[in-house]
Every structure is written in C-alpha cells, then in structure tokens.
Amino acid sequence: MTAKRSGARSKRPRPTEFQPAPEPRGEPHLSLERPLSLERPLSLERIVATAVELLDARGIDGLTMRRLADRLGSGVMSLYWHVDDKDGVFDLALDSVLEYRGSPQMNGAEDWRVEIVHMLEDWRAGMLRHPWSVPLLSSRALGPNILSRLELLGRTLSRAGVADKDLNVAIWSLWNYVMGATITRTSFDLADSDKAATQQHHAHPGERYPTIQRSRLLFDDDWVGTFRKGLDLLLAGLAPGR
Amino acid sequence: MTAKRSGARSKRPRPTEFQPAPEPRGEPHLSLERPLSLERPLSLERIVATAVELLDARGIDGLTMRRLADRLGSGVMSLYWHVDDKDGVFDLALDSVLEYRGSPQMNGAEDWRVEIVHMLEDWRAGMLRHPWSVPLLSSRALGPNILSRLELLGRTLSRAGVADKDLNVAIWSLWNYVMGATITRTSFDLADSDKAATQQHHAHPGERYPTIQRSRLLFDDDWVGTFRKGLDLLLAGLAPGR
C-alpha cells in the first residue's frame, strides 16, 4: 500500500537545525563503499548546497527542480522526499546563506561596537555575495539564523548599556538600516547590468533630477564608506556611552 | 505581410512617461460610441490598473497573463501589443504604485522635517498597502517615481542646510531606513499568516532567543511608533539645525 507520503514528507530529518540525536532508529547505511548506488546518496545538505550553487550561478529563475536534480545526478522526484516543495528549497537555501559564525576575537569589554559592526557587515556581505537572497528575504518569513542574529544584536546592545525600553528601537533601527542598504545596493547592481531599461533615466538625470545629479548620488560608488558612515551615525545616536 | 511585431512592440505609446505630443500620426479612433467592440478598448493604463488590482487581491503569484486578460475581458495575446512581457507588467505596476503626489500644505520655512517625514511615511504606507511591491522593489531597477522621491529627498535636505559632502550619506541613510523598516514589517505579516512554518520558532522564542523574548521584540506591534522614533533619531543625527 506504499504508505502515504504525506506522513513521510512531514517528517524531515532536520531542517538545518540540529537535534541531540534522539536515537533515530539506527544509523542508515554508512557502510564501507557505496554498494551499487550510482552517486553519493542524496541528502538535505547536498540539496541545499547545490541549490545555493545554482542560485549563485543562474539567479533566482535559474533554480528549477529539474536542473537541481540534474546537478545532483538524481531524479527530479527524489528531491521531494527531502523537501516539501520548491518554496522549501528557497527557505533552506536562504537560511543556509545567512548563518553567522561569530566574530573572531571578541574579547569584549568596550568591543561591543566592533562586534555589532562586524556582525552587520558580515550579514551585508553575505547577502551581497548571494544577491538572490535579498528579494527572497523580503518575501519569506524569518528563519532561525535571522533570529539568531537579532538575538545577538539585542544581547550585545543590552550589554552595552542600552535600556530595555529603548532596546527595540535600537535593534530595529540597525536592522532596518542594513536591510535597506543591502537592497539599495543590489538594485544598483541590477540597474547597471540592464542599462537598456534605465538608460533613459540614468542618461539624463540632470534634467529631471538636478539634485541627484549634483550630488552624484547614483555614481557614488563608495558604498562601503557610505554604509559605515550611516551606521556609525546610527550607533552614536542609539548608544549613550562614548 | 503583417508587419513585424518586433517593430511595433518596441514602439510603446508612453511607458508612464509623458511626451510633448510629437503628432503621433492622427489620433486613433476616438469616435462616438464604441462601434461593436465588446468592451472598452485596451490601454496601457487599464492594463496596469488591473494588474495592480490583481496583485493586491492574489499576491505576486496571482498575477498571470491569462488572469489579467480575463479581468480585462480581452484575449491573452492582446496584452503583448501594449507590453513587452510579464516583467514589463511588473515594472509598470510597481512604478505606478510608488507615485508621490506631494505633501499637502508645504508652506515650508522650518517645515522641512515635516515634509521629509510626510514623504517617507507616505512611501512606507504605499508599499504596505501593496505588499507585493517590496520583493519586486528589491529585484528590479529603480523606476522614475523612485528617482523622483530621491530627488525630493535630496532637495529638501539640501535646503535644510545639509552640506553637499554629507548629502549622500543623509539621503541613503533615510532611504535605507525606510526600505528596511518596510521589509521587516512585511516579513512579519507573512510570518503571522503562515504560522505553521515558523511556529517552532515563535512558539518557543524564550529558549533559544532570551533577549528577543525579554524585549518582546517580535510581539511589539507598535510599528508606527518604533518607525517614527528611529526616524527622528536619524534625522537628529543627520541634520545640524534644531
């Protein structure tokens, strides 16, 4: 009767979370050589990693279940044992890219500024390394790794002396700033690569947009500098201590 | 020989822009009653307006060319005379939603703060009214209406006394803040509507995320207040004058 898949499907091994090994019924085939299986066995990790590769290489529309299966050397439908549906692949890929490994030294006394800036810049860099993550991030719910970063942010700010009543504003302000900066940045990358559509505006910005033109807003490519300046400014406003 | 469509297609009437009426070869059929055409004639305006309706009603995946044509009472392929492709519809719909009609009074002497806050809040409100605009915004190039807002922002800041060398940082900081705040907000709306996927995290935030839990970060629904506080803070830091 080939037991209902809906049951099996809802029981995913571990969606990027780890669990304290509740004896999952004996380890499955970790024998010597792979017996006569054509390739390595499929796994959630392999699927997610390959999905990220594909997304990096071909963008958000470049990820199709067929292509993904091809790269994995498996049949298309095999993926569906490990994953609910395509949206699930997106969620997993997104979260996997947003993982934070922590700041290197963090012998923190007064280093909270450094730690916060490090985490936020690492986050921004991660998103820019995988530009497809930005639109995904704004259309899906927040995954565990995002929450972890929020938690770290809150904890650090709190340790730095931000009062509880100001904490939420502080967290969200920093958070929003980074999100926005990253989006803006990727928008510009897009605009550059597809000049055809926007040349009408970028070509004659002086006519309709004199101020933008004068400040060279659209051509200022010191993104990192601008990002840091705004961030410092925010931090200065948020945190009392010098 | 039914002239090549590629020629006709590139000649769109006016893509939300206006042009000084270069005599487009005599006005086409603005006769009395519609002769025996089944419905009103198709037009770019109607297409865009209906697309926005559809997007509002069914979300980003709810917009299909067939459904759009159905709502317009036309054949699917008729759309393609007015629009390049589906992405074109997205671009047009997005830009149409982001138009700014200006602040009401603006008898500005010291009112520059009011004007900026008004424009930014209007922008935020517009995006929240059409949540599909957020992911679109972060995956497409900036349209004319966005540039107009940037221009207005820059001009107002400049008039308020922000030095040219600080202008870019000021513009981008405000911009990024609003973008980020809006994204965050829509993420939460998503998370609320699809508790199933995230309940594991939202249900037990205290275990893994004690600080978030303590500050009730995820349950603080005074979005407007938090938004305003952060914005005021930014403005205070950016503009010297009190």
Next chain:
DNA sequence: AGTCGCATGGTACATTGTACGAGTCAATTG
C-alpha cells in the same frame, strides 16, 4: 522467509509565458 520504512525516480498532467500568424477595422491614399 516476509514485512516495513526509507529512499529513488519514471510518467503524466495542469499551468504557465509567449512566438507566430491570421484576423478586424479605421484612416489614408490612389
């Protein structure tokens, strides 16, 4: 041996975007 649960994947189908080309009708030109 048989049974069960994990895991793979082939086939099939509905839905999508859109290329192609034929059709309609009004204005223009002969």
Next chain:
DNA sequence: CAATTGACTCGTACAATGTACCATGCGACT
C-alpha cells in the same frame, strides 16, 4: 469607389515548469 496601410486583437501551439501518483529497490528487524 477600391486598395493599402498600420494600429490593434486574439486563437493556436509549444516548450518549460512544479508536482501528484505510483512502482520499485534496499537494508533491517521479526
């Protein structure tokens, strides 16, 4: 008047996609 043109409409067809359904294989346990 007839012929032409060019703006506009739309039916058909096709390729690409997500995924439901089902058959199969394999290792472990009884």
